Amino acid sequence: MKTQAQALPTFFSLWQYQTFLRYFPCPILVSFSHWVCLLISSMAEKRTSDYATPVGGRTVPDFGKMYHVKGELSLPRTEIKEPFEAWYDLEGNRSRIDYRNGKVHTYLIGNDLDYGAIYKITPVTTETEIQATKFFQLNGTKENPIRPQAALPDLQGFEFEKMENYEGVLCEVWKKVTQAGHKKNTYRLWVTRPEGIDSPATPHRFEMVGYNTLLESHNDKYTIDYSDFSPQTESDIFIPPGGMTWGEFPDPVEEHQILANPIQDYVNTSPVSHAHRLFGPYKEKFNRQYESEKEHEERENYFIHSLRYVHSMNRAGLTYSLGINDFSDWSKAELARMTGGLLIPDQEKDVTEY
């Protein structure tokens, strides 16, 4: 497989996907249940919320142990914008996040059962039902207990950079740079503080810009715009609706995707993201051997964009559950070549209707 240095990201628009199924009717959705274990274990990662320590005369912003916030995740590469609303209660050991204007709910309740539980309410479309609301429960285990998930980044390791106006508000900008292999990520967070006190800070914007030193390109970027931050939540917001029959997280396996709650991966600033860690199992599963380190970096990048796209599209509840498949590390140009140009149209915009 040859690649192009500036190749476009690899993902299917829904239209392309449908066309694809027409020409390749064999099932291309694949099972990868061992990934799901990884996804779950990443959800269990613990957020540290230590008290603020001063950096260069300023205290590192702290959002407190309890908050409500709205946000919009933007993935410019795939033109996806995904709004969410989140509640977090560290001491109560629980969190909740809603997507799609409250149509998809995920509750992470650490104190339920022995090791916590995740409750997910989401519309699911299968071959027989369209957008049917489903209730799923996943019990934590000793190895993978369920813990609350923060919707805001943990600011450990951030340093004050500058003051800057962001949408008319004078903000402190805090910055962190990580490097892992060829991947250099720069995270920035725009915050304000309430008059006269340091905490809790109010988040405005979070941005990640990824630079690959081998490819010499800025090949990754996403932002989260925050609004409506409040250091209080009501406690009944964390209680999943009663009287439901909660099913097991479903097979077929492609539907396990709805499990994934990638805000965790976006707000996490560890140098190798969870999505990157999934590339290892992917290569193994699809038997990948790349010709050079450069190709490896490119493929990994296509894969990351595909993965995020798939997760986002699945949350958007469209009529197909997309899956990671044999083409997930391909560039768009390659996909087009393989099908004799049948899949070329620029239809990406059609699939993000927010």
Ligand SMILES: *[C@@H]1O[C@H](CO)[C@@H](O)[C@H](O)[C@H]1NC(C)=O
């Ligand atoms: C939160 O819940 C998890 C999972 O049940 C548990 O392991 C942990 O000890 C709990 N933490 C607190 C502070 O209660």
Ligand SMILES: *[C@@H]1O[C@H](CO)[C@@H](O)[C@H](O)[C@H]1NC(C)=O
């Ligand atoms: C989760 O725990 C509940 C309560 O113990 C139980 O009824 C349910 O079957 C469990 N679910 C799974 C998938 O094991």
